[in-house]
Amino acid sequence: MEYIVIIIGAVFVNNIVLAQFLGICPYLGVSAKVSTSVGMSGAVMFVMTLATIVTFLIYNYILIPFDITYLQTISYILVVASLVQMVEIILKKVSPALYQALGIFLPLIVTNCAILGVTILAVREDYGFHLLEAVVFAIGNALGFALTIVLFAGIREHLDLMDVPKGMRGAPAALVVAGILALAFMGFANLV
Amino acid sequence: MGQLQNFSKGFIRENPVFVLLLGLCPALGVTTSAFNGLGMGLATTFVLVSSNIVVSLIKNYIPSKVRIPSFIVVIASFVTIVDLVMEAYMPALFDSLGLFIPLIVVNCLVMGRAEAFASKNNTFSAIVDGLGMGLGFAFALTLLGGLREILGAGEFFGLSLFAGDGMLVFVLAPGAFIGLGYLVALNNIVKKKLD
Numbered sequence: 236m237e238y239i240v241i242i243i244g245a246v247f248v249n250n251i252v253l254a255q256f257l258g259i260c261p262y263l264g265v266s267a268k269v270s271t272s273v274g275m276s277g278a279v280m281f282v283m284t285l286a287t288i289v290t291f292l293i294y295n296y297i298l299i300p301f302d303i304t305y306l307q308t309i310s311y312i313l314v315v316a317s318l319v320q321m322v323e324i325i326l327k328k329v330s331p332a333l334y335q336a337l338g339i340f341l342p343l344i345v346t347n348c349a350i351l352g353v354t355i356l357a358v359r360e361d362y363g364f365h366l367l368e369a370v371v372f373a374i375g376n377a378l379g380f381a382l383t384i385v386l387f388a389g390i391r392e393h394l395d396l397m398d399v400p401k402g403m404r405g406a407p408a409a410l411v412v413a414g415i416l417a418l419a420f421m422g423f424a425n426l427v
Numbered sequence: 428m429g430q431l432q433n434f435s436k437g438f439i440r441e442n443p444v445f446v447l448l449l450g451l452c453p454a455l456g457v458t459t460s461a462f463n464g465l466g467m468g469l470a471t472t473f474v475l476v477s478s479n480i481v482v483s484l485i486k487n488y489i490p491s492k493v494r495i496p497s498f499i500v501v502i503a504s505f506v507t508i509v510d511l512v513m514e515a516y517m518p519a520l521f522d523s524l525g526l527f528i529p530l531i532v533v534n535c536l537v538m539g540r541a542e543a544f545a546s547k548n549n550t551f552s553a554i555v556d557g558l559g560m561g562l563g564f565a566f567a568l569t570l571l572g573g574l575r576e577i578l579g580a581g582e583f584f585g586l587s588l589f590a591g592d593g594m595l596v597f598v599l600a601p602g603a604f605i606g607l608g609y610l611v612a613l614n615n616i617v618k619k620k621l622d
Contacts, residue, residue, distance in 0.1 A: 254600050255526075256456035260535060263448065305511060308529045309503040316499060348452045348533040352526055406448055407612035414604030421599065 238371045240427050245375030247423035251349055252383045253416060258349030262384055263409060265343075272388035275343075276381030280374065282322060282344050283353055286315050287373035290354040291366055311354055316345050349380060387416060433555050437563025439621065443536045444567035444607075445614035450536040453527045454568055455603040461584050464572025466520045467527065468565020470509050472558065475537050477505045479557035482545040498541045499532070506531045536564060567610075574606050 251257050258279070265275045290311050298304045323341045326334040344350060353376045356362070357369040364372060390412055399408045443449045450471070458464040481501050489497050510528050513521045521528070531537065540560055545553040576582050579597030581589045596602050 256452050256600070256603065257530075259451040259455060260449075263451065305507060308507050308510065308532055309500065311529075312499055312503050312532050313496070316496060345533075348530045351533050352530055355526060355529055402612045402616050403608075407608045407615070410604050410608030410611065414601040414608065417601040417604055418596070421601065
């Protein structure tokens with residue numbers, strides 16, 4: 236039950252993109268087509284879950300015992316960057332098909348603040364997660380990212396066919412659409 | 428390109444937020460008020476200028492294969508400095524910016540300038556570029572923060588402008604997206620007029 240609450244909270248109530256403003260760059264950048272947004276979501280889920288496990292262990296078993304938590308930012312970004320590189324190399328060898336599907340999105344993920352944001356949030360004291368909860372939290376956030384970016388891509392595909400006023404074409408119209416989506420997601424507030 | 432042009436390009440023509448659409452996460456996340464926007468903008472400017480200086484100084488000593496990780500370490504160090512200094516001296520601002528301070532590390536703007544400009548130019552140009560881009564970023568965030576604060580709470584920098592409640596939606600998440608959307612459109616028009 237606890238895990239379900241964490242997932243619902245992460246997907247709907249505190250949606251990572253529309254309520255917490257993390258991962259906006261890929262949200263606007265790779266949401267032109269539904270198919271690419273699905274690929275990006277897959278890569279995000281993969282890396283986010285792995286990164287949360289690794290950084291959670293590093294934080295609790297290295298940074299806290301040695302009292303060097305001020306190194307959190309530096310160590311986390313290095314972990315995320317090297318993890319992405321490693322995943323890319325392993326995937327290329329082990330599963331070329333998956334590599335083909337996720338390939339181009341992996342390097343982009345290093346600068347995806349959703350990943351770093353979730354890994355930092357997962358060790359926040361006020362949540363007090365243990366490892367399994369942190370993993371569920373990461374999966375929930377990745378699902379939330381996937382849901383919103385696929386929804387958004389679907390809308391944008393239609394938006395391309397619309398007669399948008401000249402000044403609003405492209406990014407401005409997309410941002411306003413995202414705002415309306417965020418408005419819809421506010422309806423989920425206080426759900427959990 | 429003259430230094431003045433190098434400095435001023437960040438405000439309208441190549442504004443990081445309105446034109447390049449970089450660093451949108453903090454631009455949307457912290458701009459509930461003009462003050463928060465300005466604070467975030469100046470913090471990012473500090474990181475941007477400092478990392479531009481260091482990157483332009485060490486650019487000849489770093490093998491190109493490991494340059495990206497090296498830049499990340501440089502940037503992350505300055506972000507940690509900002510994080511600790513702000514927690515010590517500006518706890519209120521620190522609380523309202525929250526998660527977005529460590530996330531300056533993954534602000535594509537900082538990395539982008541290090542890679543695209545500082546690693547190819549001399550230190551002085553890199554400082555000017557960092558200042559211009561950083562202040563352009565601060566300008567955009569202050570503008571968006573001001574817009575949301577005026578419409579949402581009827582205040583500007585905490586000063587009450589009119590009585591009664593504003594449109595709450597502008598302080599909440601949807602207002603950030605919609606406000607930025609219209610500011611980008613406005614900037615497009617201004618840019619076209621300038622050309």
